[in-house]
Amino acid sequence: xxxxxxxxxxxxxxxxxxxxxxxxxxxxxxxxxxxxxxxxxxxxxxxxxxxxxxxxxxxxxxxxxxxxxxxxxxxxxxxxxxxxxxxxxxxxxxxxxxxxxxxxxxxxxxxxxxxxxxxxxxxxxxxxxxxxxxxxxxxxxxxxxxxxxxxxxxxxxxxxxxxxxxxxxxxxxxxxxxxxxxxxxxxxxxxxxxxxxxxxxxxxxxxxxxxxxxxxxxxxxxxxxxxxxxxxxxxxxxxxxxxxxxxxxxxxxxxxxxxxxxxxxxxxxxxxxxxxxxxxxx
Amino acid sequence: xxxxxxxxxxxxxxxxxxxxxxxxxxxxxxxxxxxxxxxxxxxxxxxxxxxxxxxxxxxxxxxxxxxxxxxxxxxxxxxxxxxxxxxxxxxxxxxxxxxxxxxxxxxxxxxxxxxxxxxxxxxxxxxxxxxxxxxxxxxxxxxxxxxxxxxxxxxxxxxxxxxxxxxxxxxxxxxxxxxxxxxxxxxxxxxxxxxxxxxxxxxxxxxxxxxxxxxxxxxxxxxxxxxxxxxxxxxxxxxxxxxxxxxxxxxxxxxxxx
Numbered sequence: 406x407x408x409x410x411x412x413x414x415x416x417x418x419x420x421x422x423x424x425x426x427x428x429x430x431x432x433x434x435x436x437x438x439x440x441x442x443x444x445x446x447x448x449x450x451x452x453x454x455x456x457x458x459x460x461x462x463x464x465x466x467x468x469x470x471x472x473x474x475x476x477x478x479x480x481x482x483x484x485x486x487x488x489x490x491x492x493x494x495x496x497x498x499x500x501x502x503x504x505x506x507x508x509x510x511x512x513x514x515x516x517x518x519x520x521x522x523x524x525x526x527x528x529x530x531x532x533x534x535x536x537x538x539x540x541x542x543x544x545x546x547x548x549x550x551x552x553x554x555x556x557x558x559x560x561x562x563x564x565x566x567x568x569x570x571x572x573x574x575x576x577x578x579x580x581x582x583x584x585x586x587x588x589x590x591x592x593x594x595x596x597x598x599x600x601x602x603x604x605x606x607x608x609x610x611x612x613x614x615x616x617x618x619x620x621x622x623x624x625x626x627x628x629x630x631x632x633x634x635x636x637x638x639x640x641x642x643x644x645x646x647x648x649x650x651x652x653x654x655x656x657x658x659x660x661x662x663x664x665x666x667x668x669x670x671x672x673x674x675x676x677x678x679x680x681x682x683x684x685x686x687x
Numbered sequence: 688x689x690x691x692x693x694x695x696x697x698x699x700x701x702x703x704x705x706x707x708x709x710x711x712x713x714x715x716x717x718x719x720x721x722x723x724x725x726x727x728x729x730x731x732x733x734x735x736x737x738x739x740x741x742x743x744x745x746x747x748x749x750x751x752x753x754x755x756x757x758x759x760x761x762x763x764x765x766x767x768x769x770x771x772x773x774x775x776x777x778x779x780x781x782x783x784x785x786x787x788x789x790x791x792x793x794x795x796x797x798x799x800x801x802x803x804x805x806x807x808x809x810x811x812x813x814x815x816x817x818x819x820x821x822x823x824x825x826x827x828x829x830x831x832x833x834x835x836x837x838x839x840x841x842x843x844x845x846x847x848x849x850x851x852x853x854x855x856x857x858x859x860x861x862x863x864x865x866x867x868x869x870x871x872x873x874x875x876x877x878x879x880x881x882x883x884x885x886x887x888x889x890x891x892x893x894x895x896x897x898x899x900x901x902x903x904x905x906x907x908x909x910x911x912x913x914x915x916x917x918x919x920x921x922x923x924x925x926x927x928x929x930x931x932x933x934x935x936x937x938x939x940x941x942x943x944x945x
Binding site: 423425426428429430431432433435436437439440441442443444446447450487488489491492495496502505506508509512513514515516517518519520521522523524525526527528529530531533534539550553554555557558559607610611613614617618621622623624639642643644646647648649652655656659662663666667670 | 776
């Protein structure tokens with residue numbers, strides 16, 4: 406422990422050897438170099454094909470996939486948001502639903518840890534057993550269900566963020582637990598909930614595996630099940646990314662997707678409250 | 688009702704997988720146990736390597752940023768790792784696939800495993816970085832104040848005061864990272880598909896993939912018999928993931944998510 410430093414007689418003995426600092430710095434350096442390498446690679450390979458991917462008549466174009474991405478996001482986000490926020494409200498105060506709320510908080514980590522690929526595969530098996538055909542609309546529903554635990558966890562965090570003192574004060578004034586959640590904690594959490602909504606939207610925009618499985622993206626004639634005639638951008642990158650032919654255009658599409666997600670995440674961070682920004686500063 | 692719906696997702700997934708696996712066995716759908724055992728071994732091996740390397744990288748980077756770095760450096764690293772965290776899985780996958788497809792590297796099992804492990808480690812490290820920063824912020828400030836008053840410099844504070852205090856959190860983060868690594872499908876499916884595509888031309892032997900990547904590849908084909916045949920594999924992967932979270936909870940009390 407740091408108390409050991411008291412025993413050190415000279416200042417030089419109190420200063421740590423440079424190795425740990427260099428090691429920690431190297432870890433940070435590896436992560437920084439990784440993002441530069443990934444984006445550098447995508448720019449190097451993708452930018453020469455930028456004209457091609459923005460041509461709406463090119464089969465490798467990103468416009469139709471972007472519309473398909475918007476289609477899935479518009480279908481998937483509202484159910485995930487509604488269920489997530491209401492579920493978080495139920496779990497926000499143990500006095501509302503008692504032990505159920507506590508159990509739900511514990512279960513949330515377990516539910517959220519189930520890989521998306523397994524949930525999507527189970528959805529596919531259920532759909533096949535009922536004789537339903539794979540479709541992009543069905544995939545949007547599956548993505549919505551997959552993101553419900555995340556939306557719940559983020560909403561719960563928004564509702565309970567530094568809420569103990571407020572809860573105590575409002576309860577002392579005679580407010581019921583449900584009133585505290587609905588009329589006090591919820592309005593206070595709106596900026597963070599908007600940020601959470603955008604974060605979940607980025608998850609939906611970047612979702613490839615779940616949509617590919619539930620919509621049958623690599624089934625023969627698979628585009629027939631996509632109403633827009635194209636898969637969402639992430640799925641297009643997933644299905645075309647392992648082929649050497651047209652790799653440059655796929656890298657350009659991946660770059661567009663990455664920039665789109667960065668913009669959305671940037672907006673989410675800008676919407677975060679000044680209070681949380683001050684705390685994040687550490 | 689909404690809360691019940693969210694919590695019911697995991698039991699419903701389990702029931703569907705169990706019913707499908709039973710139906711597959713009852714119908715006598717062929718299940719290649721030798722391929723399955725190879726996939727399971729690759730999944731666990733990649734999970735262990737990815738979780739361990741990713742946790743080491745993420746914890747080291749977070750300690751540097753929170754405890755040691757100057758404010759301007761801190762902001763730069765936070766922005767860059769934040770950007771890395773936001774890169775979608777297909778972004779990692781396309782770069783790794785490009786390394787296999789466009790460079791002279793021969794996609795033998797060792798090279799494929801190494802590329803997959805590097806991709807997985809970096810993906811996980813960016814998640815661990817966020818979780819570790821949260822864990823470090825949760826430590827009481829007086830821990831650092833006392834260490835500083837005792838004469839420790841920032842590195843000594845990080846190594847001798849903060850790191851021991853965060854041991855349980857790091858163990859919980861490792862279990863969370865292991866569960867994450869077991870279920871990673873998108874980037875790994877792209878790596879293994881690229882290796883398979885190149886191996887056809889090079890006549891090389893390749894790793895078939897991991898359980899999650901095979902579920903993605905077969906599921907995306909949309910064929911009912913093959914998908915049903917993989918239900919036992921999906922059930923095993925589900926059990927492995929849940930077991931890692933439960934074991935993590937039993938060992939350290941808390942497994943962070945998201």
